[in-house]
Amino acid sequence: MTEIKLYNTKTRSKEVFSPLDVNDVRMYVCGPTVYDRAHIGNARPVIVFDVLYRLLREKYGTDHVRYARNFTDVDDKINATAAARKAAGAVGTLEELVQERTDETIAWYLEDMGALGNLEPDHAPRATEYIDEMVAMSAMLIEQGHAYEADGHVLFDVTSYENYGSLSGRSVDDMTAGARVEVAPYKRNPMDFVLWKPSDEGQPGWDSPWGRGRPGWHIECSAMAEKLFGKRFDIHGGGLDLAFPHHENEKAQSCVCGSEDDFAQVWMHNEMLQVEGKKMSKSLGNFFSVQELLGKGHAGEVIRFVYLSTHYRKPMDWTDRKRADSERTLRQWRAQVSGVDAANTPDAEFLLALGDDLNTHGAIQVLHKLSRAGDAALLKRSAQVLGLLTDELDGWITQSGAQSGDQERIEQVEDWLRAARNSAMLSGNFESVDRLKSAARNAGLEVRMTKETVELIPDAGFDAEKLYEIKRGDA
């Protein structure tokens, strides 16, 4: 297979990917904070890195790639929900209610991401399972002079790591000058960030050398990545908004903790998502969850296709127009590959496009070409590297609202139409044929007639009620 080139945020350039160990390619992606249902922005990195995971497995072998994606289950929004439930009379300790909330959120997340055709990672660590490692790492940072304790907090001293800011292209001085937030008085430098903070009675906490408390956000990924992958690994990914401060901080901690300047080889960041040209936000009313999108009847495969139509390093605009276009394309391809066995290997040109920094759009163009050439086996096999045209995501086209009982009725109408057309061909009067056709269309049926055949196919607007209102008439 051809080489894979990836854009590395660290070097700001596209590089040929060369794993540290071809028998154990390791990718860590920052996962969700599990406080609520995943919104459609959360789905972007999941889909992008799922495609990379599939591509790496294609190249290095399924058993030689490991993918880790964490669940951040320590968070004040989670605490707030748990506290609110307790106040409302829920049974259990605060810790139990926190766990209940994170468990249910994780289950939703996996369900929603699965519906979009994503594979589950090999490792899905939860922050709460790695508190000991985080405490140990924080202690080591203090011991080595990279962190300090102040007012019950443990803070990382950003001036102690000379490359701080290099990943996101910022300097401590510039950021300090432009800081818009009030600086906590106990910080030596305004950019210093929290490794550990104290918890009061109403907050979950763990014992530590600095008293009962909980970890800061950034330390978890450093601790979990090292535990699972060691001090050096291949790819670290996430949304662009994580580049600073999250990844910058994570890198600083890990690098001074023994990874030197060599923690993740490649840092990758996907651009953000917009909705109808605007930033998704609750106040604009264009904020919605993956669940809501699926609930509108949009197939997971269609949603996935929309995401993959835009290169991951460009802002992606979610529009209903794109959704409709994608659906049309997939209906066509699904019909084309139905009953066809996938080829043994994906198309070479397709892999070339995908290997060029995950040019999913370019790869889709190659799929269009394969479709036009009528090579269904190759189309199917290639598309599956994108997680499209898979068996898992199949079945939505027939689920357009038509129940199996409706099918009999549809066939009955087809018979009427056929009979009406046959007699009209003799009489020259097509009035009843046209009436049946428009009634069928009105019920959300696509009318396909050739000289020999009559087919009625339910589409997205299928309406069973109107189907049963169709009368045979005097035809």
Next chain:
RNA sequence: GGCGAGUUGGCGGAGUGGUGACGCAGCGGAUUGCAAAUCCGUGUACACGAGUUCGAUUCUCGUACUCGCCUCCA
């Protein structure tokens, strides 16, 4: 204020130092009782200005506009 990204035909969206993909829509044709679907054909696009060059949409600089991050949002 600091840092960064982007600006391609009606829409979406790749890519390239030299006859400007691809998809959708549109238009023309085949087909059809008429349609739909399908097939064939079809497009005077690369924000603006300057520079480098035999030649720039592609490289450099500047301008305008849009967007993101700097607030534990992917």
